[in-house]
Amino acid sequence: MSFITLIVKNTFRNKVRSLLTIVGIAIGIATIISLGLLSNGLTSSFDKTIHSGDSDFSILSKQQNETGDNPFGTSTLSEDWLNKIKGISGVKDAKGVYLVVLLVENKPMSLGGISYDDLTLKDNTIINGRNIANNADNEVIIGKLASETLNKSVDDEINIGDERFKVVGIFESGNSNQDDSIYTLINSVWKIKKNEGVLSLISVYIEKGADVKEVTKDIENKYGENISTITSVSDVKRIADLRNMITGVSWAISLLAIIIGGIGMINTMIMIVFERTREIGVLKAVGWSRTDILRMILGESLVLTLFSAIIGSIIGVIVVEALVSAGITGSIFHPVFTLETFVQGFIAAILVGLFGGLYPALKASKLTPTEALRYE
């Protein structure tokens, strides 16, 4: 029998108590995991909402009616701006987006005109059907919410303005604004609005390694009189503040849960040490040192918390999946599974094991053999 086997056997000597302790700590770990997954999803959703699609930032016109059209309640840009923006150092690509609100089957609906190779189109999650084919001017994809509002599914036909389109796909991006919209190729929207070359905004993608702040600063310095970047430094700060706030609240709740679990852990380990005082006396009598006793009790404490971490991770994932399945998180955001979240859960468990077991282990190791052997 190895020393580790001895520790594991000792840990599960009183199965019910060990199980209850594991459940107590596992709830704390599950809280960390589930809040971590949900806050990851929430911050990711913020990013998607603030950015146009998955671009790094967007550009709007400052000038009123530059093109003589104001369909979205904001000013518009001419297509010429695409080449100007592409010429800025650090810009990888710039895509025009034309957003309009119009009546579709007698319901006010947001219609987005995008380029075929715009990442916005590629990154929307098609949950049914397919994406718009290249140059398919008569195809649309509609968001899940819009499909419910319009009662349309894949292969249905839809009238927008004077044009007739075929629904080829339903998407769900997790961004409620996008999911309540219809997307088609920008040429088709120009055709409907009879307004070719008009853009509502420009989605800008920057080179890998380039600094968003620097690129937006360059654009505003050069063209600041006519256009503005909507993901400005203040926007980035606002997102960072929101992220920090969500992460902070998640950690505060997790910390509380883990403190409660940790107190349960200390209580269990103290009980174990009290119950086994005579046994500790025998171990000392046969030659075990303080360090040997410390190793054994801390080892038992760590075994308990490692089991808690495994069970807590499983519970955390089940809770999050249950919330998503029950529709409680809605389409606003989806959990984002990252290794980091689970690593955080395991680190928290190990810390609870070390700190929760330390006091009882020190107490046990400091017992003199005679007082331990006299213990009734």
Next chain:
Amino acid sequence: MMTPIIKINNLKKSYENGNIKALNGINLEIEKGDFVSIIGQSGSGKTTLLNMIGALDIADEGSIEVSGYNLNKMKNLNKFRSIEVGFIFQLHNLIPNLSSVENIEIPMYIHNYSSKERRKRALELLDLVGLKDKAETKPTKLSGGERQRVAIARALVNKPSIILADEPTGSLDSKTSKNILDLLIDLHEKENVTLIIVTHDLNIAKLANREIEVLDGQIIDSKFQGN
């Protein structure tokens, strides 16, 4: 003349701020391979004396030397206990969730034995105490006498030079007590180990070749017996 394995000079130990004088000037020498019984009433100091010899407790005054180790000056008393002495208690004090063989392995963890070496040695000892067929049995499934046999095997596992037994048959019936004492005496003779038994039973004390009587923390009688 043989060199004594235990040399005690004017040993004193008190508890509760000096109010209880457990040992009050003990002088004693014990030869290697002796079988010594220590008798006395409850509270006479016999268990305290045994604990001092086994380095479970530290003296207030006087000197104590066991197997060449000066216990007054030694810092790693646990190392001394793991090498030189084996304890047998009135209550077996076996770990309930471990099997007989696993209980015997416990004192070996602090030495650099492999798992296989530990198991081999523990099985040899189980054979020696006549419990080879109970290797995987847990203490709760053993009789009182069998548990004490496992405890004896545990005390011998690190090949100590001294066995210290505190009322080893105190919780056993007379027939089982006799078997356990026979086993201890047999092992003492076979292994040439020094055996010191604390008891209040005069019949057990007479089995030893030297009988020491303690009263109020002092040795009041010490006699060699021809067995």
